[in-house]
Amino acid sequence: MREDASQILKQYWGHDSFRGSQAEIIDAALKKQDVLALLPTGGGKSVCYQVPTLLEEGICIVVSPLIALIEDQVNALKRKDIRALGLTGGLSFDEVLTLLDNCLYGNYRFLYISPERLQQELVREKIKGMPVTLIAIDEAHCISQWGHDFRPAYLDCTILRELHPEAPIMALTATATERVARDIMDNLGLKETRVFKDSFLRQNISYTVFWEEDKRYRLAVLCKANEKSGIIYVRSRRMTQELAGFLTKKGIRSHYFHGGMTSSEKSDKLNDWLQNKVQFMVATNAFGMGVDKPDVGLVAVSYTHLRAHETRR
Numbered sequence: 001m002r003e004d005a006s007q008i009l010k011q012y013w014g015h016d017s018f019r020g021s022q023a024e025i026i027d028a029a030l031k032k033q034d035v036l037a038l039l040p041t042g043g044g045k046s047v048c049y050q051v052p053t054l055l056e057e058g059i060c061i062v063v064s065p066l067i068a069l070i071e072d073q074v075n076a077l078k079r080k081d082i083r084a085l086g087l088t089g090g091l092s093f094d095e096v097l098t099l100l101d102n103c104l105y106g107n108y109r110f111l112y113i114s115p116e117r118l119q120q121e122l123v124r125e126k127i128k129g130m131p132v133t134l135i136a137i138d139e140a141h142c143i144s145q146w147g148h149d150f151r152p153a154y155l156d157c158t159i160l161r162e163l164h165p166e167a168p169i170m171a172l173t174a175t176a177t178e179r180v181a182r183d184i185m186d187n188l189g190l191k192e193t194r195v196f197k198d199s200f201l202r203q204n205i206s207y208t209v210f211w212e213e214d215k216r217y218r219l220a221v222l223c224k225a226n227e228k229s230g231i232i233y234v235r236s237r238r239m240t241q242e243l244a245g246f247l248t249k250k251g252i253r254s255h256y257f258h259g260g261m262t263s264s265e266k267s268d269k270l271n272d273w274l275q276n277k278v279q280f281m282v283a284t285n286a287f288g289m290g291v292d293k294p295d296v297g298l299v300a301v302s303y304t305h306l307r308a309h310e311t312r313r
Contacts, residue, residue: 005030008051012080019044020198025170026052029134034190035170036140036181038197045172046073049136053109054082058133062112063157065139065149067263068270069288070112076292077110086112087123090263100126115142115153124159132164137188139288140171144183148175149285154187161189215302216246223252223280228297229273232282235302243302244282253278259286 005026009015018026021037022044028035029052039045053060064070070086077084085099085108103111104126111130117123141147143154161169171184185193212218223230232254234240240256247254255269255278273281274293281287 004055005051008054009047012054012082013047018047021196022048022051025194025196028194028196029168029170030055032166032168034168034193036185036190036193036195037170037172038176038181038195039172039174040198041174043174043198045138045174048172049134049170050077050082050110053134056133058131059103059108060110060134060136061127061130061132061160062110062136062138063115063118063154063160064112065114065142065151065154066286066288067114067266068257068286068291069138070114071267071270072274072288072291074110074112082110083108084110084112087114087117088263089114093122096120096122103130115151115156118156118159119153124163127160128163132160132167135160135164135167135169137169137171137184139173140184140188141173141176141180143187144176144180146177146183147180158187158189216243219243219300219302220247220250220252222298222300223247224250226298228295229276229293230280230296230298230300231287232280233285233287233299233301234282235284237284239302240282240284244280247280247282252280254280254282257281257283257287259284 005023006017009018020039020043025035025037025048029049037045037048049060049062062073064073067088070088074084074086083106085102087096087099091099100123102108113123137157142149142151143157144150169188169190171188171190173184176184181195210218219232232243234243237258237260240258244254244256255272257266257269269281272278
């Protein structure tokens with residue numbers, strides 16, 4: 001099995017060997033075992049469910065919380081000539097129906113959905129009829145109220161086990177305390193779970209905290225000193241627009257991104273950033289760290305005093 005997995009890795013990703021626990025996680029999935037994978041950001045979580053899916057017949061259902069992550073993953077698979085699609089926001093009933101029928105009859109290998117989609121009866125019924133070989137729950141810490149980004153809709157992920165009790169579930173996250181890990185396994189109904197945890201130590205990452213009276217000035221200095229791409233996280237939608245505007249006036253090419261934008265706006269801004277038409281993305285946590293961009297040199301988090309009603313995704 002591992003030799004076949006290595007061939008898939010080489011064929012589609014161009015790598016000669018797996019990293020960390022990837023090979024063991026893939027072996028467990030091929031043996032139909034439930035898995036909880038705790039891997040650092042950039043540790044190759046997506047490979048863990050993509051490789052075993054490509055070794056078997058059927059489709060992998062991937063639950064992901066953010067449109068940006070879904071689009072990024074789907075586009076990356078399409079570039080490898082792997083049939084994948086995602087149900088993002090702004091789709092009409094007929095469009096959703098067509099996409100789901102494509103999964104049923106079009107030999108698609110991956111269907112990416114948000115947890116909210118599982119609340120729709122049409123989606124549940126169509127998934128029930130699909131030949132599901134693996135269920136992947138990305139950012140699985142969102143299922144726990146003790147996680148840093150609890151999202152109640154994640155509790156609906158349990159319906160996937162009811163619809164396809166024979167398919168193994170792989171829960172993946174880059175952050176989970178022991179309490180959150182237990183919640184993930186309990187809430188998803190994982191059985192005889194194989195738990196894998198890789199080191200979160202990253203030699204190529206440094207962390208610095210600045211205490212500043214003028215945060216915007218310090219941020220502009222950091223951005224101008226960084227020749228690569230960057231992400232700046234803030235706590236409100238209003239602040240994404242204000243800060244992106246400030247940086248642009250300083251000659252720093254920037255876009256803003258938040259959960260209140262339309263699907264087309266999100267796609268346009270994401271693509272501009274991925275193609276380096278702009279250097280920085282100023283965003284709420286609606287923009288995911290898991291977006292695959294190898295030239296990110298700066299990730300900044302700006303803490304400011306904001307009123308409670310302003311702190312929205």
